[in-house]
Amino acid sequence: MDQAQRRGCEYAEARYQRTSGLSCLARNGVPEPAEMVEAEGIGVRLIYDGALAFGATNQTSNENVSDLVETIVRNAKVAASVIKDKIHFSIEDTHVEKWGTEEKKKVENVSVESVISLLKDVDKTIAKPISDVSFPNRMVFAGHDVEEKVYVNTDGSRLESRVPRVYFASILTALYEGKPTTASVPPGFSSLGGSGGWEIIEQLDLTNFVPKTATEITNGIKAKGKPPVSETLDVILGPNVAGLTSHESCGHPGEADRILGREGAQAGESFLKADSLGMEIGSSEAYVSDDPTIPHSMGFYLYDDEGVRARKRQLITAGKFTEFLQNRASAYYFGIKSNGSSRAVQFDREPIIRMGNTYIEPGDWTFEEMLKEVKRGVYIKSFMEWNIDDKRLNQRYVGLEAYMIENGTLKDTIKDPVFEITTPKYWGSIDARARDLEYTCGTCGKGDPMQGAPVFFGAPHIRLRNVRVGSR
Amino acid sequence: MMAQSRASSIEEIAAFALSEGKNLGCSDVSVTAWKSNDSQVRFSNNTITLVNNVRNIALEVYISKDKKKIVGATYNPTEEGIKRFVQNLLSSCNALPPSEDYAPLPEGPFHYHGEANFDPRVTDAPLVDFVKQTIDSGLNAGAKRVSGSLNTRTIEQFILTTGGASGRDKQTKMLLNVRAFAEDNASGHGLSCTSYLSDFEPANAGYTAGDYAKRSLNPKMIPEGRYSVVFTPTVVANILPVASNASAFAIESGTSFLVDKLEQRIAVQTFKLEDHGVYPHGLGGAVFDAEGTPTGLTEIVGNGTFRSMLHNVTTAKKFGKKSTGNAGIIAPQPITIEFGSGDISLHDMIRETKDGVFITNNWYTRYQNYSNGEYSTVPRDAAFRIENGDLTEPLVGLRVSDSIPRQLNNIELISRERQWIEWWEVHIPTLAPAMMIRDVQLTRAVGS
Numbered sequence: 025m026d027q028a029q030r031r032g033c034e035y036a037e038a039r040y041q042r043t044s045g046l047s048c049l050a051r052n053g054v055p056e057p058a059e060m061v062e063a064e065g066i067g068v069r070l071i072y073d074g075a076l077a078f079g080a081t082n083q084t085s086n087e088n089v090s091d092l093v094e095t096i097v098r099n100a101k102v103a104a105s106v107i108k109d110k111i112h113f114s115i116e117d118t119h120v121e122k123w124g125t126e127e128k129k130k131v132e133n134v135s136v137e138s139v140i141s142l143l144k145d146v147d148k149t150i151a152k153p154i155s156d157v158s159f160p161n162r163m164v165f166a167g168h169d170v171e172e173k174v175y176v177n178t179d180g181s182r183l184e185s186r187v188p189r190v191y192f193a194s195i196l197t198a199l200y201e202g203k204p205t206t207a208s209v210p211p212g213f214s215s216l217g218g219s220g221g222w223e224i225i226e227q228l229d230l231t232n233f234v235p236k237t238a239t240e241i242t243n244g245i246k247a248k249g250k251p252p253v254s255e256t257l258d259v260i261l262g263p264n265v266a267g268l269t270s271h272e273s274c275g276h277p278g279e280a281d282r283i284l285g286r287e288g289a290q291a292g293e294s295f296l297k298a299d300s301l302g303m304e305i306g307s308s309e310a311y312v313s314d315d316p317t318i319p320h321s322m323g324f325y326l327y328d329d330e331g332v333r334a335r336k337r338q339l340i341t342a343g344k345f346t347e348f349l350q351n352r353a354s355a356y357y358f359g360i361k362s363n364g365s366s367r368a369v370q371f372d373r374e375p376i377i378r379m380g381n382t383y384i385e386p387g388d389w390t391f392e393e394m395l396k397e398v399k400r401g402v403y404i405k406s407f408m409e410w411n412i413d414d415k416r417l418n419q420r421y422v423g424l425e426a427y428m429i430e431n432g433t434l435k436d437t438i439k440d441p442v443f444e445i446t447t448p449k450y451w452g453s454i455d456a457r458a459r460d461l462e463y464t465c466g467t468c469g470k471g472d473p474m475q476g477a478p479v480f481f482g483a484p485h486i487r488l489r490n491v492r493v494g495s496r
Numbered sequence: 497m498m499a500q501s502r503a504s505s506i507e508e509i510a511a512f513a514l515s516e517g518k519n520l521g522c523s524d525v526s527v528t529a530w531k532s533n534d535s536q537v538r539f540s541n542n543t544i545t546l547v548n549n550v551r552n553i554a555l556e557v558y559i560s561k562d563k564k565k566i567v568g569a570t571y572n573p574t575e576e577g578i579k580r581f582v583q584n585l586l587s588s589c590n591a592l593p594p595s596e597d598y599a600p601l602p603e604g605p606f607h608y609h610g611e612a613n614f615d616p617r618v619t620d621a622p623l624v625d626f627v628k629q630t631i632d633s634g635l636n637a638g639a640k641r642v643s644g645s646l647n648t649r650t651i652e653q654f655i656l657t658t659g660g661a662s663g664r665d666k667q668t669k670m671l672l673n674v675r676a677f678a679e680d681n682a683s684g685h686g687l688s689c690t691s692y693l694s695d696f697e698p699a700n701a702g703y704t705a706g707d708y709a710k711r712s713l714n715p716k717m718i719p720e721g722r723y724s725v726v727f728t729p730t731v732v733a734n735i736l737p738v739a740s741n742a743s744a745f746a747i748e749s750g751t752s753f754l755v756d757k758l759e760q761r762i763a764v765q766t767f768k769l770e771d772h773g774v775y776p777h778g779l780g781g782a783v784f785d786a787e788g789t790p791t792g793l794t795e796i797v798g799n800g801t802f803r804s805m806l807h808n809v810t811t812a813k814k815f816g817k818k819s820t821g822n823a824g825i826i827a828p829q830p831i832t833i834e835f836g837s838g839d840i841s842l843h844d845m846i847r848e849t850k851d852g853v854f855i856t857n858n859w860y861t862r863y864q865n866y867s868n869g870e871y872s873t874v875p876r877d878a879a880f881r882i883e884n885g886d887l888t889e890p891l892v893g894l895r896v897s898d899s900i901p902r903q904l905n906n907i908e909l910i911s912r913e914r915q916w917i918e919w920w921e922v923h924i925p926t927l928a929p930a931m932m933i934r935d936v937q938l939t940r941a942v943g944s
Contacts, residue, residue: 051749286541
């Protein structure tokens with residue numbers, strides 16, 4: 025930072041980051057080679073005459089870092105001579121603090137042997153057919169990593185952090201009547217876990233949870249009913265599906281860098297504009313928040329990678345967009361303070377705007393109360409395939425476990441219902457939210473080079489009125 | 497003894513890690529050390545938003561002892577760091593059960609032919625000037641806003657194994673991804689992907705993006721249904737991931753549509769797909785794989801028939817084959833993918849399609865069922881209706897919802913021209929043609 029300031033930079037920050045992890049995989053109960061990764065080095069970002077430049081190296085001798093800073097400054101000077109819009113950062117409070125996640129069973133003390141042992145135990149629970157469905161191919165994954173950072177900037181902030189994370193995931197091939205189907209526990213290629221020690225994995229009680237969920241999934245695998253296409257009806261989405269919608273069609277379009285066009289060629293832009301705050305996007309029952317400060321969440325952090333203290337953000341309130349996710353550059357553009365949304369997943373990646381834990385706020389209904397009021401509809405409990413266009417207007421989720429609803433009662437299972445809907449129609453159709461908020465874990469992809477950020481998706485059961493489903 | 501500073505050569509680093517593994521009693525050790533220099537200029541709204549430079553020296557180590565196997569990577573290539581890392585690897589390795597699939601590393605020595613595609617001029621290429629050319633071309637073609645990123649990579653690798661493999665490799669890449677906007681709903685995409693400065697065409701990529709954007713103004717929606725669709729090389733490289741499905745690991749795991757399909761017809765007879773270690777004067781590549789096996793040419797699909805999986809030594813042993821030089825220690829993977837070319841120009845392909853849709857770019861491809869290849873993907877940027885053999889109105893709001901096997905058997909036309917593709921949605925360098933595929937299911941969202 026001193027060198028950058030001597031070279032005339034108006035701002036500089038340095039982040040030493042070490043990420044070490046272990047991941048294990050068992051296929052049909054047989055361990056594959058475990059993988060260990062240690063990535064560490066220093067990332068430096070600076071602003072020279074309105075030009076932003078970043079550089080990183082794992083060669084951290086004084087000489088190498090000095091040479092890196094010279095290169096970054098030189099790059100910034102070249103860019104400064106041609107840029108049309110100068111970049112400025114919002115003025116923020118400075119912080120000097122150590123922060124982290126409480127862990128009872130430190131992940132460094134969790135041996136590869138115990139991880140493999142867990143995976144083999146979990147595999148045994150689904151190795152035999154469940155309800156006429158066998159799982160001839162089973163891949164179960166578990167692992168942990170520790171992210172340690174020392175962050176300093178020329179404003180005077182100095183932050184040290186340690187966040188361990190743990191996870192479990194699976195990909196299964198289910199076989200029923202000779203036909204193979206891909207499934208996962210949890211469904212939707214998502215995962216379970218959070219930030220903290222190995223006790224989080226132990227609390228999941230995977231040897232009970234996995235066979236229970238696999239049993240539920242068999243209802244979808246065996247389904248023969250056809251979705252009721254070309255019909256206007258009601259849809260209840262389970263937390264597994266609804267949680268992802270909060271991420272895809274609210275969190276992403278609410279990222280200020282997309283709104284301002286900075287991700288145009290990669291993750292895309294947004295249907296929202298800089299003046300869209302206050303815009304009505306949904307019904308009065310649409311409430312979505314993002315909160316990185318949830319203890320033991322996968323997207324947990326207390327300070328972002330620009331030294332800004334994290335807090336809860338209310339993205340949609342009673343159907344209106346009320347807040348965007350901001351970093352210091354976008355906050356300056358909007359004339360506000362950053363809400364601490366800037367994260368880098370590794371030492372050699374620039375910090376960019378990311379979600380932490382995005383979720384639909386719970387309401388005061390029960391699932392049974394919602395169901396009782398549906399005359400004809402579809403309950404999509406879980407999903408596998410999904411995607412959305414890069415402005416976040418046109419989204420699709422294909423059900424894994426799904427049922428017809430008639431006169432307030434769950435009826436036959438249906439195969440692969442396709443819920444393909446625009447974002448305003450989606451948020452505008454919600455009329456009820458249950459109390460049963462659930463989270464699953466995911467890896468959010470954004471940036472160039474790609475940065476996969478750990479996040480939670482969360483939602484309770486929600487009900488949408490007068491929508492449609494399709495079929496494959 | 498290796499130098500104490502972090503300025504050690506990748507040869508010294510690999511030799512030290514190998515000796516550490518051997519001294520600890522490992523029967524198999526493979527070390528790949530690399531030195532990389534990545535530069536990037538990101539731009540949006542016609543201006544530069546970030547200049548980026550990353551330099552790393554790191555290593556990947558595979559060890560096996562008593563048929564137990566583990567692999568790891570470290571960015572701490574000091575003597576002390578490597579010692580600690582290899583010891584940690586071994587202590588975790590000892591805790592694993594012996595692998596039922598153990599196969600020893602291939603026995604060398606091997607002769608590696610030359611090097612991957614490399615041009616020393618790439619490292620110091622004037623990226624800011626190229627970005628200015630890209631933006632100007634996009635604007636000149638009719639766009640109002642141009643965004644993108646230009647990345648260059650120079651990487652040197654050195655491998656040493658207890659099997660006697662010893663070799664050096666290096667490659668360069670220049671990857672330009674540009675997106676131009678004439679209006680919010682009218683955008684176009686362009687790429688220039690090469691290993692050689694002389695082949696780099698920023699102005700052409702910018703113009704292509706800008707021209708598509710200008711022609712996409714006032715897009716319309718079309719009804720859901722089955723259409724004959726012309727896909728550009730950019731889309732073909734993404735929606736037909738036959739090479740990654742040919743990994744023996746994916747087939748064995750049930751996450752491929754090619755399970756039990758070896759020597760069976762999986763595509764129209766004109767469909768051909770190969771994997772190369774190094775495609776001459778192509779994009780990237782590698783002369784050795786992670787186990788030290790020399791890479792080469794593998795015919796994956798010939799005359800529409802699935803000819804070969806991709807193997808490392810472990811999967812090769814299981815399937816009674818030889819390694820194809822595609823290791824990944826855990827999973828074999830393609831290195832450079834080549835789709836066979838056809839005999840028609842893109843212009844004539846559109847003309848012969850008569851009635852259909854032209855899709856120039858896509859993103860967010862996701863699968864409902866790996867086993868049968870059912871997937872959907874979202875077209876992005878320019879798409880057009882084809883009527884009477886001409887491109888007519890621009891389209892918006894589409895989604896392709898189909899399956900890989902169905903599409904492989906519905907390929908009607910393959911273009912003569914091919915293009916190198918590597919970008920956000922295509923991670924493995926791919927030489928792809930345009931294709932016309934009939935009866936492609938297109939859907940759209942409700943509430944539009």
